[in-house]
Amino acid sequence: MKKNVWVNIGFQAGALVLALLITTLILAAAGAPPLKAYGSILNGAFGSSNNIVAVLITWAPLLLTTVGVLITFSAGLWNIGVEGQMTLGAIFATWMLRMLQDTNLPPALIIILGILWGMVGGALWASLAGALKTFGGVNEIFGGLGLNFVSTALTIYLVFGPWKRPGVGSMSGTQPFNEALWLPTLGTGLSPWGLGLSILAVILVYLLLRGTYFGLRLKAVGKNMKASYLLGIPTWQYSMFAFLLCGALAGLAGAIQVESVYHRLLPNISNGYGFLGLLVAMLINYQAIWVIPIALFFAALNVGSVQLQIVYKMDSSFAGVLQDLLVLLVLLGQGVRERFLGKA
Amino acid sequence: MDPSVLIGLAGVLAAAAPVLFAVIGETITERAGVINLSLNGSVLLSAMGGFAVAYLTDNLFWGFLAGMLIGALVAFIVAFSSITLHQSQVAVGFVLALASRDLAYFLGVPYMNIPGPTLPTWQIPLLKDIPLLGPLFFRLDIITYLSYIVIVLAWLWIFRTRPGLMLQGIGDRPAAAFVRGANVNRLRYIYTIIGGAIAGLAGPAYTLNVKPGWMGTQTGLDGIGWIALSITIFGGWSPMRAAFGAYLFSLLQWLGLVLQSRLPGIPSQVLQVAPFPLMILTLLLVNIGNAEWVQRWLASMPEGSRRFFTKLLRAMRASPPAALGVPFESD
Numbered sequence A: 001m002k003k004n005v006w007v008n009i010g011f012q013a014g015a016l017v018l019a020l021l022i023t024t025l026i027l028a029a030a031g032a033p034p035l036k037a038y039g040s041i042l043n044g045a046f047g048s049s050n051n052i053v054a055v056l057i058t059w060a061p062l063l064l065t066t067v068g069v070l071i072t073f074s075a076g077l078w079n080i081g082v083e084g085q086m087t088l089g090a091i092f093a094t095w096m097l098r099m100l101q102d103t104n105l106p107p108a109l110i111i112i113l114g115i116l117w118g119m120v121g122g123a124l125w126a127s128l129a130g131a132l133k134t135f136g137g138v139n140e141i142f143g144g145l146g147l148n149f150v151s152t153a154l155t156i157y158l159v160f161g162p163w164k165r166p167g168v169g170s171m172s173g174t175q176p177f178n179e180a181l182w183l184p185t186l187g188t189g190l191s192p193w194g195l196g197l198s199i200l201a202v203i204l205v206y207l208l209l210r211g212t213y214f215g216l217r218l219k220a221v222g223k224n225m226k227a228s229y230l231l232g233i234p235t236w237q238y239s240m241f242a243f244l245l246c247g248a249l250a251g252l253a254g255a256i257q258v259e260s261v262y263h264r265l266l267p268n269i270s271n272g273y274g275f276l277g278l279l280v281a282m283l284i285n286y287q288a289i290w291v292i293p294i295a296l297f298f299a300a301l302n303v304g305s306v307q308l309q310i311v312y313k314m315d316s317s318f319a320g321v322l323q324d325l326l327v328l329l330v331l332l333g334q335g336v337r338e339r340f341l342g343k344a
Numbered sequence B: 001m002d003p004s005v006l007i008g009l010a011g012v013l014a015a016a017a018p019v020l021f022a023v024i025g026e027t028i029t030e031r032a033g034v035i036n037l038s039l040n041g042s043v044l045l046s047a048m049g050g051f052a053v054a055y056l057t058d059n060l061f062w063g064f065l066a067g068m069l070i071g072a073l074v075a076f077i078v079a080f081s082s083i084t085l086h087q088s089q090v091a092v093g094f095v096l097a098l099a100s101r102d103l104a105y106f107l108g109v110p111y112m113n114i115p116g117p118t119l120p121t122w123q124i125p126l127l128k129d130i131p132l133l134g135p136l137f138f139r140l141d142i143i144t145y146l147s148y149i150v151i152v153l154a155w156l157w158i159f160r161t162r163p164g165l166m167l168q169g170i171g172d173r174p175a176a177a178f179v180r181g182a183n184v185n186r187l188r189y190i191y192t193i194i195g196g197a198i199a200g201l202a203g204p205a206y207t208l209n210v211k212p213g214w215m216g217t218q219t220g221l222d223g224i225g226w227i228a229l230s231i232t233i234f235g236g237w238s239p240m241r242a243a244f245g246a247y248l249f250s251l252l253q254w255l256g257l258v259l260q261s262r263l264p265g266i267p268s269q270v271l272q273v274a275p276f277p278l279m280i281l282t283l284l285l286v287n288i289g290n291a292e293w294v295q296r297w298l299a300s301m302p303e304g305s306r307r308f309f310t311k312l313l314r315a316m317r318a319s320p321p322a323a324l325g326v327p328f329e330s331d
Helices: A002-029 A034-046 A049-074 A082-100 A107-136 A140-160 A192-211 A213-223 A225-230 A235-262 A273-283 A288-304 A306-312 A318-340 B003-031 B039-057 B060-084 B089-107 B133-137 B142-160 B162-172 B174-179 B184-200 B202-210 B224-234 B239-262 B268-272 B275-290 B292-299 B303-316
Strands: none
Touching: A002 A034, A002 A318, A002 B089, A034 A049, A034 A288, A034 A306, A049 A082, A049 A192, A049 A213, A049 A235, A049 A273, A049 A288, A082 A107, A082 A140, A082 A235, A082 A273, A107 A140, A107 A235, A107 B275, A140 B224, A140 B268, A140 B275, A192 A213, A192 A235, A192 A288, A213 A225, A213 A235, A225 A235, A273 A288, A273 A318, A273 B089, A288 A306, A288 A318, A318 B060, A318 B089, B003 B039, B003 B133, B003 B142, B003 B162, B003 B184, B003 B202, B003 B224, B003 B239, B039 B060, B039 B089, B039 B184, B039 B202, B039 B224, B060 B089, B060 B184, B060 B202, B142 B162, B142 B202, B142 B239, B162 B174, B162 B184, B174 B184, B184 B202, B202 B224, B224 B239, B224 B275, B239 B268, B239 B275, B275 B292, B275 B303, B292 B303
């Protein structure tokens, strides 16, 4: 048992080293001095308190999308639609705030209603993918992807159409909300509420999957749908519920982005957090306990690689390259271990 | 017929070529029982790589070859991880889709927005003078002609040859094919790589012909791989029906552009995503006949209308190769 843990850690570390090696070659091929480039990424992530705050701001929604897809993964579902679910959360939160910002309701209430409505929006969007899967036989990967694109179009339509700024609509988004409706932030935009809710969600999902009867049955549905059905578990209801929970968490992420970071609705508000959450979930082998550190690492990479764009005029998709390769190599390493060293 | 409509339709045929290559490649791969979910990324990477190589060598041939190699390489990783290492095809394919996409955007920066070589038109002598058909089909370029040929060849190979029968076998009933002497896993490797190489033509067919040049995220190719994957399902894993789906998609895109000039109130980004709800709808149509509640609903209908609806659903329904995504062990 103990030995297996070390083999495990060895493989993960090996994957990280190999991923860094490959990205070093890619950096060199693209004409950047690799070591200096890594240095500027580190500096961009942790070099100043502002940068650290930026990492924490990125961390919060990533935690939410990651634990969201952990739930759907447990039910054996590939919820690629999490990106769109986050977008709908942002749209619904904006909708509520726009509707209520000129009323006399206390701002705190409006903020809370916005967050709740955002969670409803995310859950509704997820239920579409769930219904397509359950009642229409449409694989959730394609249903979810299609709905992602639709949600982007919906955002653009709203930003340029019904919700456009006075004058002409632009890609910079809708008119910002009244300042009273911004979630209170520390320093340069970090909302303790947003981060607190995200960490709370991580703990709750961990407990849900680890320590409850519901979590156990959900995993049973994910592992063997037919056997679970024969054992009397209402399988499709469980899948649907997994979609709803994941959608609500993604919707919360969208609502937090709108209320604490941007204070308005922007095109591309989900910004890849959904896909990144899927990657983190795969990297940690679906074990909720690792979400916190690995999501922080990914958030730091994302924020840090913006420096590459500034210093070397390179595309900031470098963070993505490193993250994708890391996950790919961990998957391959897992395969090598299972195949050639016996089941660990 | 109005010549401008004819030119428009010929443009639809040319614009469909990238989707066609991707769909036919994926159809062949999935026929062998392997899902290559990386398509969206590998098409983008082959688009960037193909353009870059053609630009650097100033030779279109090397550009197309590079695209095929990139597609084959990504497909090889899918095959290796799923066939040899028994990892989830969906997980690896999804990660590869993201990895190749990010890599394309990262490495493509030096080649952005620069003019490069483009494929010349090559009108086929004699054929181009056939009334109506000539201007429609035969006044285009060599890669579009190749796309016609690939459809026919793929169909002939799968349904009219012995190795094609074996290809169907390893996707449908690998155990039976194995008993018949097929080396299932080696064949799956081969077909996955061939399928990937054909899909790899999609990228350069776009950046060297349909819309020349590499424009980073503005290239307009992102998402096409996902569409191609769903057209593969819509096409019921048959090259002919898949080709029909690809042309239909291209036609609808063109109609969208035509419509856009008539409806200036709608932002162009909204019409651009019109294919995606359509994709969901078509998948719904081909799959819903398999759903349990539909079967029950049909059973409760009066005889006459039941027969009609059953026939309708059966005509649209598409069933995947039975062993799609299932690893094969000979022992």
